[in-house]
Amino acid sequence: MGYNEGMQSKWWGWGDSKKRYPLEQSPNFWPFIEARLGSLPQQQHRPSPREEIALPASRLHADDRTALQMILGREGLSTEPNDRLTHAYGKSYRDLVRLRRGEVPHPPDAVVWPRSHEDAQRVIDLATAKCWAVIPFGGGTSVVGGVEVPAELSDRLFLSMDLAKLNQVLDVDVLSRTAKVEAGIMGPDLEAALQAQGVTLGHYPQSFEFSTLGGWVATRSAGQQSTKYGKIEDMVIGLKMASPRGTLTVKALPARSTGPDLNGLILGSEGTLGVLTEVTVRVCPIPPQHDYRGVLFPSFEQGLETVRTLVQGGPTPATLRLSDVDETAALMAMRAEPRSAWKRLVEGLAKRYLVRGPAVTSPERCLLIAGYEGGQAEVMAGWDRVRSVLAENEGLLLGRDPGRSWYRGRFELPYLRDTLLDRGIMVDTLETCGSWSQLPELYRLIRSALQNALEREGGRGHVMCHLSHAYPDGASLYFTFMALQTEDTLAQWQAVKLAATDAILAGGGALSHHHAVGLDHAPFLPQELGETGILALEGIKQALDPETCMNPGKLIRRIGPDAPEKGTI
């Protein structure tokens, strides 16, 4: 029984339709939002009723339906509007706005569910012969337009290939600490199967509950504990992909010296070369302990210095997540108020007798959530190390409560977005990364680009950021921005996104650290990789998918250097 089995998914938003972000205990939240954004509109912005959304008819011919059913069985194909609707978009701000408005002009013509690698390969072979387009679909949580039909290409027949039935852990090699797993498995089901054998992948992106191993690999995803366990590309040692030019199998090996890395060539290919059906990953023993705590710093710069120090020496942290002053303020506003009189008393006393050091009194104070995982000795050594470096940057240890609270809610924030959209608020996130030397300037550039763009577009806005995914050589910056929706909120969003992307590229940051390229970042990829880099990627595309059947329009927009399509989507 899968983790999400029986759950009613929210077609217009995040996750479980029965679940809402718990704001009841946070009386300061809405006042904070209104103080930053201005008064909220009175009426709620609810999604259009499902029954009012009319999808265009599927263009799949009866004989093609039969051909697909011959491969997949009757259960393996659907042209039902509900299935086509839930496979039409990912979960980006643009997606949710369009879904709520009932704007679904280009859903896939059919959804197919292969039961095996062979099914997937046969469907791709058929699609190639028929010149259909195939969009691989894992959990559908892309925030860059990775799973939608690009409007410009919508004259082609599109299949959405949902990997949900390829959800088995095939083999766990406990001695070698590797696991061979079908690519469509969801995060919780993967971890349940692995942990039953005493091991874990340790990969927990925010989308963990609703995203798949194949999706993580296809987009170079990063988990919240990536500093310890690595990004997904550090875990993959072998894979299997069905492509228009046949099956590509990369045998699982600890390392190799046999040409360019084929794993690395498929990692991040976003379904444009084929569909991943199987992945072999490194796993490790379940850490007996995890210990997450909060630390307060008088400034972002001091927090950043501490994070760098911690990741460049001593026991490897699992998580280092440093909020800037505006995110710290938002987190404080979201804190649940103590419920009982007794708790209020305790908190009051604590406040009175707490050291009023600079970390508490500074108007620029910033919260760090730090976590260590492993054996008791390792975790203790980690916190000893934190204590030994805190003073240098006036950090104040807040104890386990903030850590527990973050850990508990670490997959919940996307639910809050639905609540914000209900209230007419535009909210989105974007991320990049850079070296430690680059980061302060990169942070400044992006933050002011966002603030200026929000002002230009609609007036006030709230911009906040945290540093996460720390490496010895740098870290990721993850921004959240909000404003009241304007009438044309997609244009509003587009303008802000463009300003931020320009700032990222001007500051030498990564176009994306872990959200991938999809449709949204594709126009900027030539700037990121250069003309010759794009040529190389096009060469691979041309070799494995010359008919451009696989997720066309994503990642690489051109269809080969000399093709007439050059320069167009």
Add this chain to the structure above:
Amino acid sequence: MGYNEGMQSKWWGWGDSKKRYPLEQSPNFWPFIEARLGSLPQQQHRPSPREEIALPASRLHADDRTALQMILGREGLSTEPNDRLTHAYGKSYRDLVRLRRGEVPHPPDAVVWPRSHEDAQRVIDLATAKCWAVIPFGGGTSVVGGVEVPAELSDRLFLSMDLAKLNQVLDVDVLSRTAKVEAGIMGPDLEAALQAQGVTLGHYPQSFEFSTLGGWVATRSAGQQSTKYGKIEDMVIGLKMASPRGTLTVKALPARSTGPDLNGLILGSEGTLGVLTEVTVRVCPIPPQHDYRGVLFPSFEQGLETVRTLVQGGPTPATLRLSDVDETAALMAMRAEPRSAWKRLVEGLAKRYLVRGPAVTSPERCLLIAGYEGGQAEVMAGWDRVRSVLAENEGLLLGRDPGRSWYRGRFELPYLRDTLLDRGIMVDTLETCGSWSQLPELYRLIRSALQNALEREGGRGHVMCHLSHAYPDGASLYFTFMALQTEDTLAQWQAVKLAATDAILAGGGALSHHHAVGLDHAPFLPQELGETGILALEGIKQALDPETCMNPGKLIRRIGPDAPEKGTI
């Protein structure tokens, strides 16, 4: 002043022509060799005198010479026989045999030395226009035929592009622990420049003294301390390459999610896509201590279990190098005898009172060299961990002497090969890797394939192996094989190599873990990567080097899926 500046290189063998492997203190060495291989021939096999080797004339036209000199200056081009000879081969057994015989039928027509990236790009542009072939040349230490002109393609004009003048460390970012370095820098010069700023790359392949950063990257090299510092592909975060389709720059970033990894696509491309001119690498602080020691085990299996245990938990070792019984015997035979009466007395007493445990008495005893590097606490913790797991597999700690001795001589063994060739002995090495579950069977398969092939080819032989480059999920196996040369020793070598490669592939090991593909492994690459994998690599080649100017015949033998050259070199 470079480390090797002023040194007279041995054109027919390894390194410094003034240096020989010190066997004077090892009276047991030659008796051991004769016991294993049979009586050695009386006469020495010396290389042909240099003056007897006649090279074919360079085919470079006068006007082309002028055109190249316009780009490179007068000093930047040579068609001198000596320069063409020293750029004709790498340092494989085949290379040394042919050099000693004076067989150099296809040297490059000219050697060019670019002084900058721009020089390299302009030469490649010219070569592309003229349809010349260009072989990038770093230290010329390839053992797989990576830098030679393939006989089958020798009707083309070949340039050897020597990167020796691109040897500067351009920037060390101590804060971010990264360094931007020109690709032609030799190991010792790189480390000298880095260590002057308090950091190290930690990459020490056996060829370290005579190989280059660009060569390491182009071949996915592994250093002897790879367990701590990573393989070269773990260190590269950005690079610059001159290709026939222009300059490819991968900007240096800690991580990214922007499509397939372009660094990973160039790493291991062996000069077939372009010439690397600049690499940005992760560096780390110079470890204040290194502590290498010997440990003896009663069997290879018990040593292997211990290595796996050490790499799967506790402080990360720098080196774990476990010799099998035959390599342990060879190492014992190579040991210098104590020189003084006093030393003999001490050794005698030590022998008498040493615990006669199974590690000492077993006829199957195996030597492990283990090393930890880092701060004192880390190194001590490492050895505490070793001590805590030794008993489980009856390991006996031998102390620092064997460790020091290995560390001191870690770059010396290639000199011994020259001595063995002088005595008419065929000697070569090959390597692979596999998961911990695979390794015992893989070891057995390769070992018996080598033994059988040596017997078939010439009678007796000596096969020995060590496990090194340990990862949590597996390790490398590194074999050395020897026999008396037969009359046609290249055919003898070829047969043995083929048998071992078949065994490696049958056992599911890597075709190569760190020696790359070159000419020697190219025929097996389709078996390793599969038809679709090869198609993908050909796609990149086709995109960046459609005229196949860059190191043709290496790595990928075909010239694009639909080209008439298909199936030929």
